[in-house]
Amino acid sequence: MLLTGSVLAADSSYGYQHEVENPGFYAMVGDLVIARPLLLGATAIGAAAFVVSLPFTALAGNTKEAGQELVVRPGRETFVRCLGCTRSGYGRKQQDERR
Template identity: 60%
Template structure:
């Protein structure tokens, strides 16, 4: 082999091996693998600001309104036997989104191991 072909082969192998870790990261993101308890998200600054100024006040209000609706509907949900489901849907889920979720994140950021 001449010098040019050897150098080209060497550079191709080096560049190919350098791309492997980034391809592995993309594969993990696409397959959803990772730590099942905590998924790290790094949202941009504008997303954090919009979440703080717009979304969080609405979520806190939704939690308060959901608590009132839950108390009003409590006799009916008790007769139906789904108090736990109603409480989770009306109070716990908006409360988790308002207080547990990281600033600017789209998911909960926290999940229990089963």
């Protein structure tokens, strides 16, 4: 009984890692239907907030940081992340090459 539990624990951790790198059908559909539209909205709202805050960030000298956090970061998660993946990048192939 104890040996079976440790084998199941090892398999479940391996399965989780496998799901993160190779998302399944439901992860891809959920990402396409729910996450991507929300991230696209966040990108649009962030761009509008960046334009509104531009005079203040320019005076403060942190325009680059504001643009990075309000526009680039949500845009990267929306358009660069592979479908169903949890990490941004150009796809699983490039992520495997970086390791």
